[in-house]
Amino acid sequence: MSQLFASLFYQADVTQIFSDQALIQYMIKAEVALAQAEADVGVIPQSAASIIAQVAEEQGIHAIDFESLATATALAGNIAIPFVKQFTAAVKNVDEEASRYVHWGATSQDIIDTATILQAKDALSIIQIQLQSAHDVAVHLAEQYRDQVMIGRTWLQQGLPITLGHKAARWASSFQRDLERLEQIKSRVLTVQLGGAVGSLASILDQGSAVVEAYAQRLDLSKPDCTWHGERDRILDIAHFLAVVTGNTGKMARDWSLMMQTEIAEVFEPTAKGRGGSSTMPHKRNPVAAASILAAANRVPALMSSMYQSMVQEHERSLGAWHAEWLALPEIFQLCAGALQRTHEVLQGLEVNSENMQRNIECTQGLIMAEAVMMALALKMGRLNAHHLVEAACKKAVAEQRHLQDVVAEIAEVQQYFNVEQLQQIFKPESYLGNIQDQIEAVLKHAKGEAK
Template sequence: MAGRLVNALGSSALAAEAFSDLATLRHMLRFEAALAQAAAEAGLIPKRMAPIIAKACDPALYDPVALADAARHTATLTVPVVKALTDEVAKRDAEAAGYVHWGATSQDVIDTAMVLQLGEALPPLLKELDAIVGAFANLARKHRRTPMLGRTLLQPATPIALGQKIAGWASDISRAARRLEASFKETQVVQFGGASGSLSALSSDKAEPVMVSLAKRLKLELPAAPWFTQRVRVAALAQDAALVVGALAKSARDISLMMQVEVGEAAEPSGPGRGGSSTMPHKRNPVGAALVLSAAGRAPMLAATIVAALPQEHERALGGWQAEWPTLAALIETLASAVQAMDEVAQGLTVDPDAMQANMDATEGAVLAERATFLLAEKLGKQKAGKLVEEALAKGGSFVEALGQLERELSDEMALLGYSPKFVDRLLAELKRK
């Protein structure tokens, strides 16, 4: 993993901690302690051994650098961790050392630690996503009838309500967040299958109670069977994490465009040192949007790597699951960076209705051309109406004045906003139901 300086724009403090060396060791050793306790409870190992093993499961006792170096000789971190744990237990009780990692395999430890790390990292992110949706929903409600230029292909189109744009952001973020929440819950299962998924090292009458106790102690669900090479739950989480980043990036893209000085319709929250330039004091950069868009550039490929690892061989794979853990960690850190950045933006986003009106006025009514065409078509037919509107636009000056007979019809709210305020209501009602 990159250091904090290199990854300053690609993670958050919370996510970086969840996937730190200390956290990784803590969760791997949690598995080993819980396994010893479950095995002792089931009568698989002597009861006095469990607390001895558990006391040695303190991550502070181990050197992450040495463990990482040793892992490259075994293609798994579990082997050096279990060896170091066994040596530490042996210092306390030589007999107890023989019961470390009883019945488990390397992937049991790695997969369960990964699941536990997800359990640490994702719930705060889901809560933060709800806060983003709530902030956007409140802003959309406030601006239900605030007119602004709708833009298609980056050009002025027809007026819309600002609230519809913002409620649209909230809707997609909420939809993606609910998908992520569901796929996250599916990952919260223990991995425990032994060498090839049959728990053959455990007697048949002991396997069930050990599995149940292990899952309970780790506060995880017990799956129907080990999932060593059934990785859809991991890939689904990766895809949904990338979707959340993409949904956040949609709002970031819009906000950054609305922040351009010549547009001036929105602004990220300001503060000492925020958004400044190293050489241009006048600049107020969309830094939150930049962080989200940066994440959107990375997340799809990280998710694709995990999806590409799905075709894993037989009962345990060579290279596939080894590729997942660091990639998933990077993806969740990327997600966390985007969520944190957009939360800061959403809570302090300001909009300028006067600038929006000025931008519409600058078109001299041309944005009402569609509405004018359909009003005229009721009497003249669509072809004649279209030709008349084109001629009025070609004259230059105020389009509304050129079609003076429609000035009243074009100035009412329906002509300006159409059904847009109602769409705001529908989107906000949908959010309440989620």
């Protein structure tokens, strides 16, 4: 990603986690933990593990020549092979005997996969914080605007009244489910990888299982029942979670961007100097955050296609499919974190125009209350008869450009069952909100940790 566009689509902390420098740091961490785990079990000398850890602490990424690493990676087919050579050389400069035990018994994929999981663990921690913050803001909006009546829309047309609080409660509920999804996958996906050439760890003889367990403990990751070089469902689980989160933010961005349209003007993204303007139209107030989020929601499914295809791998370790993950997963992470950041910013600074919400409710001259009238009459004359009567009244109201309440009030059957005051009550949008308040209350209780 160009640095010129990074601030538009990404989030700085997650982007840093997936930088070249950070990747090498995670790979060094994996190598050190491997040496320490093998020393714990007695596979390699404790002194060797101590020297390897010392080099990592004192030199870190400075032990690696990134320019030559990039050149060698193209020749080697993965970054681990030239990385291990350089890291081994750095250890050898300190202690030749210790350098013999760098990367002992491991294969390139062990280090790259484990580094990827370590990256994912740290990035998911950030995303969890983002989700919780966005959830809390959405809950606040749900409570603040639980009684703010607005029009609900289906198929982009006016439907029935809802409240802005109900819309915010649905957003909050989405974030809550995302948080729950994350908790559900953690123990399954944050798993160490160590299998050697074909997953058997034959190079460590009879100590393989003990080393894997010690390795997992050293890295605070879970221990798999067996190696997963060729089975990529864990990586896909991570990507799928991120895709769902990004899609959820995309739905929210679609909502508020439509509500920002000039003719609707019910909510607005927060203002700031230089934000949302046009290069040619001074009057414009564009939904720029929504544009970034929707771009992410558009891009991530394409990247997910690559992730799904990468599940089909050959035998014990793959050719090409594994490699495709290196490109797709980091970008999915960064787009998701960026979308969450911008969603939080908008929800936190959302500007609400209640007057325009009321204006939009009234613009159909009562047509949005047709269902309410029909259901009230259905109790008296049956649903089908009521439907035909109200449908005819709607057509007449449109043709004569009159308010539906006035047209309905002239119908003898209606006069038989309802007086003027009762009819006025039926036409109040706030009187036809169904169980919206119950739904909002359930979301608020869930947010407070109370039982549903």
